[in-house]
Amino acid sequence: MHPTDSPAAVVAAVVVTFNRRAALQKTLARLLAEPLDHVLVIENGSTDGTRAWLATLDDPRLAVIEMDRNGGGALGFETGMREAQARFDPDWLVLMDDDARPQPGAIATFRTGLARGRWPGAEALAAAVRFPDGGICEMNRPWVNPFASLAVFLRVLAGGGRAAFHIPDSAYAPGTDRALDGTSFVGFFISRAGVARAGYPDGRLFIYGDDVLYTLGLTQAGGRLLFAPDLGFEHECATQIAGAIPRPFWKIYYNTRNRWLIYRRAAGPVLFPLLMALMLPKWLATGSALPQGERRICRKLIRLAIRDAWRGDFSRSHAEVMRIAEGG
Structure with a gap:
């Protein structure tokens, strides 16, 4: 067994992709430039040439699973985590969508943090996710459960809305690690102990909320999830308006x-x-x-x-x- 508090820890990335070859190309280039032991791509039945392009890559750290249908991100992450655990027995997994990727040096920073005991007792970590232009990515802003804290609940009732239970901009300052109740699957680091506690995401959900339910399940079961702003990720996605009707329908x-x-x-x-x-x-x-x-x-x-x-x-x-x- 590899120690989770050592630079020798085995770290595997899981990426779920569907019909975004150009974004995936950027993400894999970034991941394969980082000190990762394994990179597992869940190819969800793309029709844009993604599979053919992946077949041209020969990095020994890269593995690809070709799904027989598009089961959405939820099934992709469930499959990816299960397969990564079975194939590589990693100490830590790091998850992301195909249009998201660590900032240069983020994985090295993660390894250094482990070696120095930066996050004692943490079973999972949430990276600070920003747009490529540096702005905070709202859809990946971590949060605390408003129903688990009277003070937070009262702020929501007082009209604080989403901002009342999502971490503030000030939390993104380097060195300000803090406890969370949940986060997204972009830049989500989870240890072997965390997987043992929380199991795997529910692949039946298809899209939306699989990460929320999984990370909340982890913390409600007693797992410690920390926001680690020194671990930077970027998400090359469109800005989403809270409350907007999703498209397509x-x-x-x-x-x-x-x-x-x-x-x-x-x-x-x-x-x-x-x-x-x-x-x-x-x-x-x-x-x-x-x-x-x-x-x-x-x-x-x-x-x-x-x-x-x-x-x-x-x-x-x-x-x-x-x-x-x-x-x-």
Whole structure:
């Protein structure tokens, strides 16, 4: 067994990709320039030449798993983590999307931190994720559970919104490690002990919230997750507007269904019914400004998502969700 507090620790990266060859090329170039022992790519059925390009690479640290279908990021990360553990027995995994990558030197900084005992007792770490221009990437801003702290909960009720439970800009200053309840899978480092505690992500979720549920599950089970701003990542994604209706419309289904699951886990059995009494009317009224046809599709997807989440039913296929989203 490799010691997790030594430069000899085995570190493996897991990257999930689908139809973003140009972004993946940048990410792999960056990863293979870092002191990683293994890089595992989960190729989710791309049709843009990604597989053919990957087949031309010959770095011995690189391994590729070609999925027989696009199971979304959730199945990609579940498969990637399971396969990386089975193939490489790493001390640490680091996860990312195909359009995200460590800043130069980030993995070396991570190894140095391990060697110096920088994060004692931590089973997982969250990197500081920024856009390529240096701005903080909001979709990857770590957070604390607002239902686990009365002070945070009161700030939310007072109108603090998302900012009340997501870490502030000041936390991104170097050397300001702090405890978290959850984070995203971009720049997420997890140790062997963390995987043993939390298991693997739920691949049935397809997209949205698999990282939230997994990291919250880790910390609720007693695992220590720290924000480590000295570990820099960049995410080459478009800015997302909070509360905007997802496009294309099929994303509405997964966004709604998985938010239900997130709220249930975060709020717990006592507060969850009260929370949903507030949220459901808002969800069901979504799309009021849309044209009638789009509004009908949007609300149908939301109703189906609520029903499936209530029942714990994950059997609805992506093909069916796509058909409904296209008006079928």
